[in-house]
Amino acid sequence: MNSLTPLSIDGICRVEFGPGRIDRLPALIAATGHTRAFVVTDRGLRAAGVAERVLKTLDSAGIEYAVYDEVAPNPSTGNVDAGAARARAFGPAAVVALGGGSVLDAAKGISLLVGNPDAVAADADHLWDGADGLPLVAIPTTSGTGAETNGFGVIEDAAAHRKVYIGHPSVRPQVALLDPELTLGLPAAATAATGIDALVHGIESLASRGANPFSVAYATQAVTLVSRALPAAYRDGSDLDARAELMMGAHLAGQALTLSGLGLVHGIGHALTAHTGTPHGVALAAVLEEVMEFSAPAARDAYEQAGRAMRLDPPADGDWARATVAAVREISAALDIKRPLRELGADRPMLSSVAAGAVADAVTKNAPRIPETAEVLEILERTY
Structure with missing residues (x-):
């Protein structure tokens, strides 16, 4: 098919x-x-x-x-x-x-x-x-x-x-x-913002504490489809095949998160949007790689699953987490979506409230590595 x-x-x-x-x-x-x-x-x-x-x-x-x-x-x-x-x-x-x-x-x-x-x-x-x-x-x-x-x-x-x-x-x-x-008329920027949300759903579902065989199956296929189709749909919004593949990938990622829950990327994203009005996908992209790096010690197997789903070559050093984060960074760069927090309307005094809101968000409880507020604040400072 x-x-x-x-x-x-x-x-x-x-x-x-x-x-x-x-x-x-x-x-x-x-x-x-x-x-x-x-x-x-x-x-x-x-x-x-x-x-x-x-x-x-x-x-x-x-x-x-x-x-x-x-x-x-x-x-x-x-x-x-x-x-x-x-x-x-x-x-x-x-x-x-x-x-x-x-x-x-x-x-x-x-x-x-x-x-x-x-x-x-x-x-x-x-x-x-x-x-x-x-x-x-x-x-x-x-x-x-x-x-x-x-x-x-x-x-x-x-x-x-x-x-x-x-x-x-x-x-x-x-x-x-x-x-x-x-979806054929969706502008490139909106394609990027919504598509990165789907990619995060797949990755966070794989790493979630609530992951199970069903959610993993949905999430794995979602990461495969979205990582391949999103850059293509961004480059050419009239590519119906890429649009269809991306739509199915996003749907499967939704099926996954419904079963597994999400994690800290979404916890920060929700808090950042509530404080600044930043579009959801743009808020996620602002902290995605940094949260993955923070989570990696507790999510190595999940990030290997994500990397294999993205069809990455096995890394020579065996560090799948590093390779997967690098691949995600490459996708974000191709979509021109990552922005420092200061460009999204966040000022430094606001960061403490964003960090507290992220830790309190229900999705963060599913993260593979549960953060302290100070650790989230450190992530935000890195992306400021």
Whole structure:
């Protein structure tokens, strides 16, 4: 099977993969038990015409729908509350999430709040035991977060100045519709930022304390696909084969992280984004190699798995961790994505808060080497 071969898999989440699969959307909505759709997207996709292509598919099938297109790049609790108010007013429907990770995360929150009419997004910590949300069809338009694979989203509680996890088993998408044609217009910088997120998902899943044979299988294949396809898609955004391979790799990385959890790169990334507004993938790239070097004493086997998945030649000195970090550094350089923290809006007094937030983040507990705040601060100083 090549990367453009259409694929349909039924399971906990039904996966529809391949160019042109967006035409199946009306049937997939009907499979949720609903005849109406509440579409969650962002204004960038409306302006780019991607959303209009999807809405025309619904129009052709005579499906009634409403659109909430105000999801921000780093969605906040207020953003999710506003979308939930619109969805409640529209009434029973399947939620169709069309966009990148921010849109998919916000859509999960919106779906969940509709099922819990007295709740607001700031109640995220308590909603895990709440009532079911609306069924969700996820249509990613970037290849990075793998958010279509799980039932939680990361949103910003602006009042508390922290990232919160909002989710419930019921808002794990019933359908993941992966159509690489929808990613063809993605700019190179966005391709790099979302793609590096997928690569980190694969690497951190391999090294996570929660890794198991299933997550390792997903993560290994994800690292193979993403490390090969990401530079190609960055160089030529119209390369549909590379786009398809990257989309599948990102999806498999999402499957892996859902099982294994992540680690310190994401812990720092979440804290850095909360403090500076830096795009998620750019925040990860800022500290990726440095965290890998810090983690290497406890993650040598995992980094060997990652290096072999990247098809590296066996290093002459036998140091797979060093070779894998070097290969990741080479990919970051090819994508022109790594920036010092001072260019991302972080000032030195802020670093202590970022370090504390990273250590407190739930994902950091899965890191192969659990850091002290002072150790994270040292990593941040190195990347400043």
